Amino acid sequence: MTEGAGSRTRLRAFLDRLRSGDEVAHLLTLIFASAIILITFLLVYELWQNSALSRHQFGWHFLLSRTWDPVSEDYGALPFVFGTTLTSALALLIGIPLGVGAAIFLAEMAPPRISDFLTFLIELLAAVPSVIFGLLGIFIVVPLLRTAVMPFLKKTLGFLPVFKGPIYGVSLFAAGVVLSIMIIPFIISISREVLLSVPADQREGALALGATKWESTWKVVVPYARTGIMGSVFLSLARALGETMAVTMVIGNDPKISASLFAPGYSIAAVIANEFSEATNPLYINALVELGLVLFLLTIILNALARLLILVTTRRATGHA
């Protein structure tokens, strides 16, 4: 009898907590959070399983091999890893100064009406589908690079190995430029938000201590917003690493490694998009899935390195503060 009464009170207590809504909220949000983690695990599991043939055949050699030959069934990831990392790095190299600079202008220096209008336009840009950027790349960026920018670079800086070689237009350089056009709106809109959210007393404090407007912006406001700005850079890096259509239209699709930025290259996402649907034999498909796994790991590693970078610089900054 007492047991029956005990369980009834426990049930009643649970129902009471449910009714209050807190328990429900706790449960639901826990389910959503675990769903994301579950999906990630499933993704890695599927990538792992479906690349089994290729992993057993090539082992670690897959990461170091430069060959990609569907006829003799010899596959290697190095040219694609090279192309993906190089184009993303180039995109960040171009995008970060331009993006952060523009964000600083919009947040700190521009009159509010201009700032709002330009921000609206930039956020529109961020929503444009990537295929459009690919078309922009083929019809505008590549001809411009081929006829004006690349010959100029070759003439002035042609002694550098990165600017040597024949100019085709489609190249790693073009892919880097198109990717930077795609990521700059992200960097601008997020960095601007973060800069605007820096408390006014920080700025006022700096100005009160005798800093000029630029000094207060560059030495006080931007460091305060550093974490947010780096967050926007991570997001852009993630987008650049995975970008498929825009890259395949302008990169030249040639799985070779070269020192020159003017040479065509290939990225992981581009080769998967191009070759997956017609790949019929199991080893070929497994090799492509293994490339997907490599991209996944590459993203994780680059993100981890970037976070490490923040940790180190923040610690150093706060250490000296």
Place this chain on the structure above:
Amino acid sequence: MKKPKALVLFYVASVVLLIVGCLGITARIPAAPLAMPDSVLLNAAGATFPYPIYSKWFTEYNRLHPDIQINYQSIGSGGGIAQLKAGTVDFGASDMPLTDQMLSAFKVKVLHFPTVLGAIVPTYNVPGVTQELSFTPDAIAGIYLGKITNWNDPAIAQANKGVHLPAQDIVVVHRSDGSGTTFVWTDYLCKISKEWETKVGKNTSVSWPVGLGGKGNEGVTGLVKQTPGAIGYVELIYAVQNNIPFGRIQNAAGAFVKAELSSVTAAAAGVAKTMPEDFRVSITNSPGKAVYPVCSFTYLLIPLKIQDANKAKMIKGFLQWMLNDGQKDAEGLSYARLPKEIVTKELKQISMIQ
């Protein structure tokens, strides 16, 4: 603070209703296009190259036989083969014949039925040259192997006397996506160049010695148009429909032939006598004076034994119609029709389907 029990019951009831409603709606959505009662729906999938003519045939056939509906999805030759193997489609379509290795992976034996012919043409962008260029097999092989690197090379110039070829670097363009077009082009290169055969081989996707990759016929054409000195390969139909200038290639008999419907059909007629029983043959570089050397069949892949006797009858009926009447529609859409000898042989093969 004590909320009425009815509220909890309301939450539970609404969730249950939502789930039941979703199940009900998904049950109603048909998985495939609805066939009319007493009618047969055949599902097919495969090559994108012949999609326009297949689309016309299936519509035309449905008009003549309203109880037969054929649903074709052009997901690519690879996709067609995979779906036929998985049994999700009744028959498939492929630009390439299946290799012995692929056939052995199938549970049922598969018959190949050539339907129409296609050709691949070389398109180029040489500054200052508006005339039609002629290419010898050695020139094509040399260019694609990366050995011939300039347009004024004697290998190209000797076939184009009277044309002023500038000292322009050659930019080779190929397909970046896996495709039957690449298969036929590399098959031709294997036949005309031992070096290509050993070094590169033939496949829907190969390891190209040199060149830029464009996605699809559009990608290749775009790159060729934009890059001075470029040369690429595209499907004849695509070149014709988009008014892209292309050159001639020297065939096995030594004549320089431009790809036209007649020269493409002649390529199949040239091999009709030596055609293997199962029609799995490459017709590139085939003998004959009026033959264009870079042609291929596109096939319908029909299982030898079809479970549903009704479907088997419908498929046989369609094939017969396609070979006798359907061929008339081919040339209107710029596809080359099958020569008579091949049609006769195929009609005999139809009787093999059970």
